[in-house]
Amino acid sequence: MSILVVGSIALDTVRTPFGEAREVLGGSATYFSAAASFFTEVNLVGVVGEDFPEEHMAFLESRSIDTRGLRRMPGKTFRWAGEYGFDLNEAHTLDTQVNVFADFKAEVPEEYRSSEFLFLANIDPDLQRDVLGQVREPLLVAADTMNFWIQRKPDSLRRTLEGVHLLIINDAETRQLAGDPNLVKAAKRILDWGPRALIIKRGEYGALMFNNGRWFAAPAYPLEAIFDPTGAGDTFAGGFLGYLANTRNLSDENVRKAIIMGSVMASFNVEDFSLDRLKTLTYPEIETRYREFKRLAHFEDL
Amino acid sequence: MSILVVGSIALDTVRTPFGEAREVLGGSATYFSAAASFFTEVNLVGVVGEDFPEEHMAFLESRSIDTRGLRRMPGKTFRWAGEYGFDLNEAHTLDTQVNVFADFKAEVPEEYRSSEFLFLANIDPDLQRDVLGQVREPLLVAADTMNFWIQRKPDSLRRTLEGVHLLIINDAETRQLAGDPNLVKAAKRILDWGPRALIIKRGEYGALMFNNGRWFAAPAYPLEAIFDPTGAGDTFAGGFLGYLANTRNLSDENVRKAIIMGSVMASFNVEDFSLDRLKTLTYPEIETRYREFKRLAHFEDL
Numbered sequence: 001m002s003i004l005v006v007g008s009i010a011l012d013t014v015r016t017p018f019g020e021a022r023e024v025l026g027g028s029a030t031y032f033s034a035a036a037s038f039f040t041e042v043n044l045v046g047v048v049g050e051d052f053p054e055e056h057m058a059f060l061e062s063r064s065i066d067t068r069g070l071r072r073m074p075g076k077t078f079r080w081a082g083e084y085g086f087d088l089n090e091a092h093t094l095d096t097q098v099n100v101f102a103d104f105k106a107e108v109p110e111e112y113r114s115s116e117f118l119f120l121a122n123i124d125p126d127l128q129r130d131v132l133g134q135v136r137e138p139l140l141v142a143a144d145t146m147n148f149w150i151q152r153k154p155d156s157l158r159r160t161l162e163g164v165h166l167l168i169i170n171d172a173e174t175r176q177l178a179g180d181p182n183l184v185k186a187a188k189r190i191l192d193w194g195p196r197a198l199i200i201k202r203g204e205y206g207a208l209m210f211n212n213g214r215w216f217a218a219p220a221y222p223l224e225a226i227f228d229p230t231g232a233g234d235t236f237a238g239g240f241l242g243y244l245a246n247t248r249n250l251s252d253e254n255v256r257k258a259i260i261m262g263s264v265m266a267s268f269n270v271e272d273f274s275l276d277r278l279k280t281l282t283y284p285e286i287e288t289r290y291r292e293f294k295r296l297a298h299f300e301d302l
Numbered sequence: 303m304s305i306l307v308v309g310s311i312a313l314d315t316v317r318t319p320f321g322e323a324r325e326v327l328g329g330s331a332t333y334f335s336a337a338a339s340f341f342t343e344v345n346l347v348g349v350v351g352e353d354f355p356e357e358h359m360a361f362l363e364s365r366s367i368d369t370r371g372l373r374r375m376p377g378k379t380f381r382w383a384g385e386y387g388f389d390l391n392e393a394h395t396l397d398t399q400v401n402v403f404a405d406f407k408a409e410v411p412e413e414y415r416s417s418e419f420l421f422l423a424n425i426d427p428d429l430q431r432d433v434l435g436q437v438r439e440p441l442l443v444a445a446d447t448m449n450f451w452i453q454r455k456p457d458s459l460r461r462t463l464e465g466v467h468l469l470i471i472n473d474a475e476t477r478q479l480a481g482d483p484n485l486v487k488a489a490k491r492i493l494d495w496g497p498r499a500l501i502i503k504r505g506e507y508g509a510l511m512f513n514n515g516r517w518f519a520a521p522a523y524p525l526e527a528i529f530d531p532t533g534a535g536d537t538f539a540g541g542f543l544g545y546l547a548n549t550r551n552l553s554d555e556n557v558r559k560a561i562i563m564g565s566v567m568a569s570f571n572v573e574d575f576s577l578d579r580l581k582t583l584t585y586p587e588i589e590t591r592y593r594e595f596k597r598l599a600h601f602e603d604l
Contacts, residue, residue, distance in 0.1 A: 017483075086483035181319075181388035183506075184526040204485075205507035208524065217598050219519030222510065224486040256601040290604050296519050297599050299558040302592050 001245040002041035002066075004112050004138075005032050006131045007121025007234075008078050008101060009046045009070065013094075014273060015083035018227050024274035025056045026080060028121035028144070031231035034278045035238025035265040036119075037063040038286060039246040043112040045069035045131065049077040049100045059279065069109050073100040088229045088270075089203040108134040117245040119237060122146050125153050125160040132163050140250065142166040142241055144233065150177050162194040168237050170201045183208075199240070199259065201233050207259055212252070218259045219297050221267040221289065228273045232266040235278070239265030264289045303547040304343035304368075306414050306440075307334050308433045309423025309536075310380050310403060311348045311372065315396075316575060317385035320529050326576035327358045328382060330423035330446070333533035336580045337540025337567040338421075339365040340588060341548040345414045347371035347433070351379040351402045361581065371411050375402040390531045390572075391505040410436040419547040421539060424448050427455050427462040434465045442552065444468040444543055446535065452479050464496040470539050472503045485510075501542070501561065503535050511561055514554070520561045521599045523569040523591070530575045534568040537580070541567030566591045 012026030033042045043066045050072065060067055081095040106127055113136055120128040120143040128143060143164045149157050150173060157177075161167065167190060171183060178186035187198050187210040197211035206220040240262030247254055264286055271277045314328030335344045345368045354374065362369055383397040408429055415438055422430040422445040430445060445466045451459050452475060459479075463469065469492065473485060480488035489500050489512040499513035508522040542564030549556055566588055573579045 182526065182528070184524050202507065205504065206519070206521075210524075215524050215598055216601070217508070217521030217524075218601070219508075219521070219599075222486050222489075222512075222517050222519075224484065226484070253602055257604070260601050287604060294601070294603060296517055297521075297601070299518070299520070299562050299596070299599070300555055301596055302559070302589060 001116050001248050002043055003036055003117040003119060003241055003245050004043045004045065004108065004115035004135065005029050005036070005119040005121060006045040006106050006108075006127070007032060007119075007123055009048050009052070010078045010080050011052075012230060012274065013079070013081040014228055014230050016088070016228050017084070017086055018225075019273070021228070021273035023079075025059070026230060026274060027078065028123075028231075028234045030060075031234035031269065031275065032119055032121060032238040033060065033065045034063055034275050035235040035269070036242030036245070037065050038265070038281070038283060039239070039242030039261075042066065042242075043069055043109075043115060045106055045108055045112070047071045047073055047100050047104045049073060049075045052077045059275070066112075069107075069112055071107075073103070075100040082230070084229060088226050091230065106131045106134075116140070117241055118142070119241055120144070120160070120164070121234065121237075122149075125149055125156040128160045129156070129163065132160070140165050140241070140244065142168055142237065144168050144237060145173065145177075147173060147176055158193060161190075164195050166197045166199065167195045168199045168201065168233070168240075170203070170233070174198070174200050197255070201236060203229065203232070207236070207263060209255070209259055211255075216256050216259065218256075218263050219293065220263060221293060221296065223267060223270065226270045229270050231275070232270050235269040236262040236266040238262070260290060260293050261286075264293060303418055303550050304345055305338055305419040305421060305543055305547050306345045306347065306410065306417035306437065307331050307338070307421040307423060308347040308408050308410075308429070309334060309421075309425055311350050311354070312380045312382050313354075314532060314576065315381070315383040316530055316532050318390070318530050319386070319388055320527075321575070323530070323575035325381075327361070328532060328576060329380065330425075330533075330536045332362075333536035333571065333577065334421055334423055334540040335362065335367045336365055336577050337537040337571070338544030338547070339367050339540075340567070340583070340585060341541070341544030341563075344368065344544075345371055345417060347408055347410055347414070349373045349375050349402050349406045351375060351377045354379045361577070368414075371409075371414055373409075375405070377402045384532070386531060390528050393532065408433045408436075418442070419543055420444070421543055422446070422462070422466070423536065423539075424451075427451055427458040430462045431458070431465065434462070442467050442543070442546065444470055444539065446470050446539060447475065447479075449475060449478060460495060463492075466497050468499045468501065469497045470501045470503065470535070470542075472505070472535070476500070476502050499557070503538060505531065505534070509538070509561055509565060511557070513557075518558050518561065520558075520565050521595065522565060523595060523598065525569060525572065528572045531572050533577070534572050537571040538564040538568040540564070562592060562595050563588075566595060
């Protein structure tokens with residue numbers, strides 16, 4: 001089963017306490033696609049500029065990501081620069097150059113319009129709704145957003161949420177979106193607006209899912225070397241939706257497994273800059289780490 | 303199997319976004335004892351002043367806590383005043399009055415000296431070592447500490463750690479004690495100093511245990527109403543050690559169950575001010591919440 005993703009493709013410059021990477025491959029749709037490609041076919045909708053390096057196109061194709069929806073436009077590729085302190089949970093944006101993304105109109109190619117799984121990465125909620133309108137009866141629509149859109153376009157975001165089954169955001173965004181400091185009350189309020197489930201990403205503290213009045217808590221894998229947290233949320237979403245699309249089973253039990261799979265993919269991604277760790281990752285490594293997550297979280301009944 | 307605990311007994315004044323409580327029962331040894339008393343016999347060593355209300359003594363006795371080691375001294379009881387913002391993870395101390403605790407010499411009554419389980423709550427590491435020296439061959443020694451002792455008495459604390467099997471602290475303290483921002487490296491360094499296991503309390507993010515080169519991640523229970531986080535760490539330690547003392551089984555599997563039991567007790571304690579929730583708590587409620595923790599964290603193998 002294929003997934004359609006719409007989001008940014010970027011060239012990132014990132015500084016962490018462990019080093020620096022300049023003009024490396026980044027962007028929400030890129031991280032998502034690469035992670036999901038370990039599990040299923042991925043159709044990518046986005047835009048790059050004339051300067052987008054051929055090696056990055058070659059990488060996407062090496063992962064069998066369908067790039068027919070990836071447009072190359074006159075101008076420069078979207079750029080983001082950020083840095084992290086020792087508290088790797090939060091990125092400090094140093095510079096954003098929107099470039100070709102400024103005039104991005106998401107056109108979903110005809111051959112993508114029957115995609116059953118859809119991921120609306122963190123972009124303008126107007127654009128998210130635009131894409132949603134072009135896809136026929138998706139089985140599962142997941143979306144991300146951020147503080148910028150929560151503040152600037154709250155009404156548009158609320159309209160987008162009416163068409164979203166699953167919202168994947170972090171805990172600060174959850175509190176901000178719902179206007180409630182208590183996570184339980186905030187989650188309940190957000191589900192009143194449309195989504196059937198909320199997944200709250202908490203970085204080194206793991207993830208929480210709220211659906212059907214119940215919670216699931218997934219741990220994060222304690223890592224000795226976290227090099228670069230950039231893209232952790234999008235690789236999480238990619239592993240999560242990729243696993244669901246592959247298994248095509250939306251039972252509560254399988255959704256929990258998918259959350260662990262998302263956590264597995266994020267735990268690998270932060271081990272190196274950009275998508276470098278995903279470039280060498282193998283499926284047996286993924287299975288091994290899933291089992292490590294199981295050992296990490298397991299305890300017996302009373 | 304009985305537990306010996308040494309720590310503070312206090313009168314607390316606490317302000318949270320949800321209300322205020324003045325001169326209520328508090329103190330690390332008090333929270334610990336009350337939580338542990340649901341599972342095992344508790345021997346309490348500490349000091350109170352002449353002003354310590356009879357109703358609090360009556361409460362301790364109603365929980366069958368042995369108070370023969372609790373001395374009443376001329377002067378006033380230890381007092382702490384603090385407040386919490388909407389981020390309930392961190393207390394802001396407004397006032398501390400050491401009072402009778404200033405001259406506290408921990409004297410372990412003869413009938414307590416064969417205790418097999420020992421909890422050294424967050425007090426001066428010199429005093430912790432003093433108590434340790436008075437107990438014969440304890441099976442398990444657990445200790446807490448805080449930033450104050452890590453900064454002021456690092457050498458004394460290191461000497462205390464040589465006699466401690468299990469250190470129970472929060473993540474900021476873990477990083478500060480080891481001098482490493484990476485939790486995995488910090489945990490490894492601390493275990494080099496003596497303890498066999500480290501339990502890291504992370505408030506609303508749960509707890510982590512590191513021992514034998516492996517991690518266990520326990521979730522926190524998402525609560526709709528957190529009234530007052532005061533004492534959460536000590537009720538955690540009380541539930542944890544109480545369960546271990548009751549079952550007298552130090553296998554990795556049972557230690558994990560004990561960590562969940564500690565988390566269960568902490569999750570109840572924060573539902574009301576002071577020890578008020580523990581006063582009405584029943585064992586069937588504890589069992590029910592343990593099962594809820596199991597559902598919260600459970601996922602299947604691949």
